[in-house]
Amino acid sequence: MDKQDKGAGMDRRGFLTRTAAAAGAGVILAGGLNKTGAQTAGVGQAVEKLDVINVGIIGVGSQGQLLLASCLKAGQAIPGLRFKAVCDIWKFNRERSVHMLNAYNRSKRYGQVKQFTDYKEMLAQKDQLDLDAVIIATPDWLHAEHAIAAMHAGLHVYCEKEMSNSLEMARRMVLASRKTKKLLQIGRQRRSNPRYINAIDKLVLKHKLLGRVMQGYAQWNRAISQDMGWPAKHAMSKKDLARHGYDTMTRLRNWRWYKRYGGGPVVDLGSHQIDILNWVFGANPKSVIASGGIDYYKHHEWYDNIMCIFEYENPKTREMARAIYQVQTTTRRGGFYEAFTGERGGLVISEYPRAGNWLEKDPYSSDADTWDKWAKLGYIKKVDQSKAKGNAKNAKPTTGITSGPSEMMAKWALPTKLSTLPHQPHLKNFFDTIRGNATLNCPGEFAYQTAVAVLAINEAVKSQKKINFKKKDFEITT
16 A cells, blocks of 8 residues: 555555554554664554655765665665655755655656655654654764654654764664654664674674674775865855855765864764674673874864774683774774684674684684584685685685684685675664664664764874773763
8 A cells, every 4th residue: 555545544554553453463662772672663653654754854965865776776786765845954965865765766656755855844744744763974974863753753763874963962762762652763784794793793793703802993984085066056155054054065075074063084983893893702891992083184174093802701700801902094904804813713793894803713623623514504615615616816804714823724604794885784774773673783772882982082092092981972861
């Protein structure tokens, strides 16, 4: 049944809700987090088994465009989505997205997308638009404002990371989700990536292939680059820029580098990777020290190169572990990946296969004892060494699991691959949860805990002091 259909004088939403109630099905009674920590639909909310979910999007810059592509890419589209509204302060972004979405809608025989400059106008028309959910991909400083307003308007929210520049505003986002009983998924897409779920949940945490994890390392290195520009004929007027809180197009286009709007590269990129550190260690960090500076881009306000060390304490055994994290913007060497070493082996993993994945030999058992049984279960697979050596001149960085020193050629590989755009599984998890078929993989409560650790890095650089965390720092109470 399409959303435009009516049933016996009753609108689509009323029909589905009453039908679900009469059948005793489709109702979730789980507020906040379930027993696994994942968020479900709110208390008393009918989970509508919708053929189509109506979606709006606020912010369609580069990240918003990527999220749209992840939802609607030809041949890989998430089924049952209809975008009905687009909001962006910059006409160039807005019209580009509307053109693409209208073409998609025509192929589905949907109506035209409505466009807005002011998100408040879009939310005021959410009933006429029959919206169910909104995707927010605006600059960080606006995430909380937009997400809170959308949840209070009755919409489920998928919000890009970082939650906010301010922990207080991030806290308010979580409280708004609890109060309105609307879903709040934060865009840390690795949490839904089957590659990460298989490697971390199954191999590292459940089956303990690394043994006790002793060290972590993660990096996101980028080459020197120029500031983002814009077509001169499409520049916003100074009056319009000022009305939305910007003084120049440079700051609008490169907002991540300026303190009012974002947290710099370490917040933008570390939001993903420090979340992975927390996931593997099964804890929030105990402390962080950091060093960094405005070493190259002197016209920016945020540090362009940062290195830091996190300390982790196992909540059960009180055993300590440490992790190094760095963001470099003057070299792309090594790209981006996360690495973990333990008493029995090591794992390197990346969102893209090029960074490599490996496990090293268990010193307490034979190679066959340790790895073959997992290969039989399909968790890992052997790499044909003869073929690998035969293609040495075309060799790429290690992309598997190694037995023995990490310098050796890959002997094992992780079979799990992602055949879609990296953001798609996380978006799908959000929409599946709306339908009552899943639980959120990165609800606001989870994301807040990582935000505490991430935002502390810039403070550690500024103060040149070690920051010690307390358990209560990661908790949100009303």
